[in-house]
Amino acid sequence: MEGCWNCSATGTEDSQCTDGAPAQSPHFPHRAVWGSLTAVLLVVVIALSVTGQVGFRQPKPQVVRITVPDQTGVLVNQSALVDKHNDVVTYSVTSHNNHTSTVLFDIKHGLICYKPDNQQTCFLRKMERSDYENVNTLLDESKQVSQLWLKGNETQRQIEFLGVLGGQHVNASTLQEPLQTLCLHSSIYWTRRADGPGKQRLIYFCIDICFPSNICVSVCFYYLPE
Template sequence: MERCWNCSATALEESPCTDGAPALSPQFPHRAFWGILSAILLMVVIALSVIGHIGFRQPESQSMLQVVRITVPDQTGTLVNQSALVDKRNDVVTYSVTSNGNHTSTVMFDTKHGLICYKPDNQEICFLRKMERTDYENVHTLLDESKKVNQFWLMGNETQRHTEFLGVLGGSHVDASTLQEPLQTLCLQSSIYWTRRADGPGKQRLVYFCIDICFPSNVCVSVCFYYLPE
């Protein structure tokens, strides 16, 4: 290979021939390498941060919803299974109650807004009632106990049972848009009516339907509805 010698009066320097092309800086490959490496490390850090954020939020959101199963013998001794969806973040408990006729009704306890909503199966209708002290106590028992276990077996000889009668106020139609979530979604396509507690329907009124609800505190309530005179 031909070599070029550049001589000066003060020093003798040896440099490769460039044939007129400018010489490349020997520092360019070094700087490019560290620049690319820094960019790759930055991308890795961002990716790990995103994955860690998603992984942290997903278990947290999932832990806010829990399905609780309650098994209790009915009056004849037959085991009845109920399930409750516990929304701990919004303090909402939604019961799915299956009757002997294989019809499943929905009962939603919204403690944030102090309302109970009853929605019978295969009927586009919802009945509302304001929560009372005993309702809060029963729901809070389920919210507290669900932190420990997700299945409850109630003993028939220890379970307290009673019946509540609710009269349906025919002239109190409620617009679904005025309700808060999640009640609004539950009753969006339904006729909504207020109810009030009563001693009983009396001989002249017929019971419309009944829903049995059991709580982990060994309390079962049979809620029966009937229409009040207009």
């Protein structure tokens, strides 16, 4: 690069020039910074929009009311909270003496939890094939209706006995949600299907559950010998 020199008359002052072009001072690259910030903000806005849309599209739990006459012709009302996103169906069963029990079907973990009203007790049972079939009918029906009326002359009724394994306590902290919240501060027991309590054992309590497939199951509990 070739420099030029401008000398004064006295020859005592020298100044460097740049081919007639004015000297430029360095500037901070504002355009590059603002462009980067704009791109980052655009990515954040898009991410928030996508997240909001995904959360908005998640189906909300739906309440399905089931009305069916009992064996004496009296109408029995039940309600089922269907949470398709978490694969959970929660029944609220009200008895004739206005006691409401909770029956929770945790499809994801394959468990059923029975929690009678006015008792700090939960009873667990593993889901079987028939349980999955009954709950799936409710999942399918809930897409179309929120009120189901079952005909008494077309409803199949059955009874099943569950023996309570009193010596096998379950710690609530070992359970997954929503069972952990439902059974918090409660005594938790495993149960197993049995033929019946026998003459020497008394039935503890019964819960009637009706499904949209015109099947009503009366689940009766009793304690097995220790």
